Amino acid sequence: MLLTKPLKKAAAKIFAAAPFSLENQTPIIPIRHMKFDFDPKKLDHKFYLNAELASAYFASLSIFLTRGEDLVIDTARYHRDFIKDPLLKQRVTSLIGQEAIHSKMHEELNDALIEIDLPVKLFRTWAGWVFDYGLDRLPQPMKLSLMAGIEHFTAVLAEYMMNHEEIFFHSQDEKQRAIWMWHMLEESEHKDIAFDVYQELSNNYTLRIAGFFPALITILVLISAASLLVPFYRNPKNLTSLRYWKEIPHSFKLIFGLKDGVYGSSLKHIFDYLRPDFHPNDHDTSEFLEYYKERLLNPETGILTPYLTKEFTPALRS
Ligand SMILES: [Fe+2]
Ligand SMILES: [Fe+2]
Numbered sequence: 001m002l003l004t005k006p007l008k009k010a011a012a013k014i015f016a017a018a019p020f021s022l023e024n025q026t027p028i029i030p031i032r033h034m035k036f037d038f039d040p041k042k043l044d045h046k047f048y049l050n051a052e053l054a055s056a057y058f059a060s061l062s063i064f065l066t067r068g069e070d071l072v073i074d075t076a077r078y079h080r081d082f083i084k085d086p087l088l089k090q091r092v093t094s095l096i097g098q099e100a101i102h103s104k105m106h107e108e109l110n111d112a113l114i115e116i117d118l119p120v121k122l123f124r125t126w127a128g129w130v131f132d133y134g135l136d137r138l139p140q141p142m143k144l145s146l147m148a149g150i151e152h153f154t155a156v157l158a159e160y161m162m163n164h165e166e167i168f169f170h171s172q173d174e175k176q177r178a179i180w181m182w183h184m185l186e187e188s189e190h191k192d193i194a195f196d197v198y199q200e201l202s203n204n205y206t207l208r209i210a211g212f213f214p215a216l217i218t219i220l221v222l223i224s225a226a227s228l229l230v231p232f233y234r235n236p237k238n239l240t241s242l243r244y245w246k247e248i249p250h251s252f253k254l255i256f257g258l259k260d261g262v263y264g265s266s267l268k269h270i271f272d273y274l275r276p277d278f279h280p281n282d283h284d285t286s287e288f289l290e291y292y293k294e295r296l297l298n299p300e301t302g303i304l305t306p307y308l309t310k311e312f313t314p315a316l317r318s
Helices: 005-017 052-078 086-115 120-132 139-161 165-168 174-188 195-200 205-227 231-236 236-240 242-256 264-272 286-299
Strands: 031-033 308-312
Touching: 005 052, 005 165, 031 086, 031 205, 052 120, 052 139, 052 195, 052 205, 052 231, 086 120, 086 174, 086 195, 120 205, 139 165, 139 174, 139 205, 139 231, 139 286, 165 174, 165 264, 174 286, 231 236, 242 264
Parallel strands: none
Antiparallel strands: 031 308
16 A cells, blocks of 8 residues: 555654554664753752662762763674664663763763762763773673663662652752653663674673673662761761761661662662573563653643653664
8 A cells, every 4th residue: 555645644643652562562762852952950858768878879979870871882883783683773772871861961960060069070070080080991791781781780679669660759959850750761661782792793691690790799789888978968967967978877778778779678689680590581670660740741731741851762773
């Protein structure tokens, strides 16, 4: 059947909007452009449950993570050329696109955090040491493994956040809420892509585990240690304040507590990665994704709707 121009346009629109490929039901991931225009005066430095150190952890994560995302982008770009499956190739393009916009938007947030006296420049320098002299210099097969490892940790974090929606609403800071919820949604949407690329191009179990540990040390240990400095940097008087020292165990519990903490309660999920037949989709987040796509992206009521400027799906190329 010959399609007229308007029909062709409509068909292309329908195909672009389709959430699944027809061949194998693999979700097609859109790239969303966002515009937050952060106002430093409205940034809440206690965004995370009003806990200064736990909030500092997320601010530090925002600073260090942009370098991790840049590593994911460069590594995915390098390996995309070796992938034969056009659908996986297309999904890698979506991963690159989503991460590029995460990195850009978090840099904008980080620039605004400078204005509220967070040690952004110092942490950028430290992140530079970790990546410029360390992780970015690893050989490509190891970077491929590290990429999958980083994406595992962001998937763990995203699942925790999706399971604890109330955390985002503790503060009135709507823009920090929006950027973290958007990031959470997309990390979960693309959580299997880096892993599938790794399996397709390497599939070496030992190397996969070797990439897990630098991701664990950077995200759990280095960033946590760096965030301990934030309250002193903001106000050196905190060093002698009883309130600050009392806050440490509280924030520690929020991040590492075994019962409800971000990583403490996710240990099973984190270390499930060490299972030889692990796959990210063993942890089913499809119901969360359905719920949050409506909650965040509904054209009338979506939390992200005021900040979303454009959305598109990369073309399928062989
Ligand atoms: Fe990201
Ligand atoms: Fe990611």
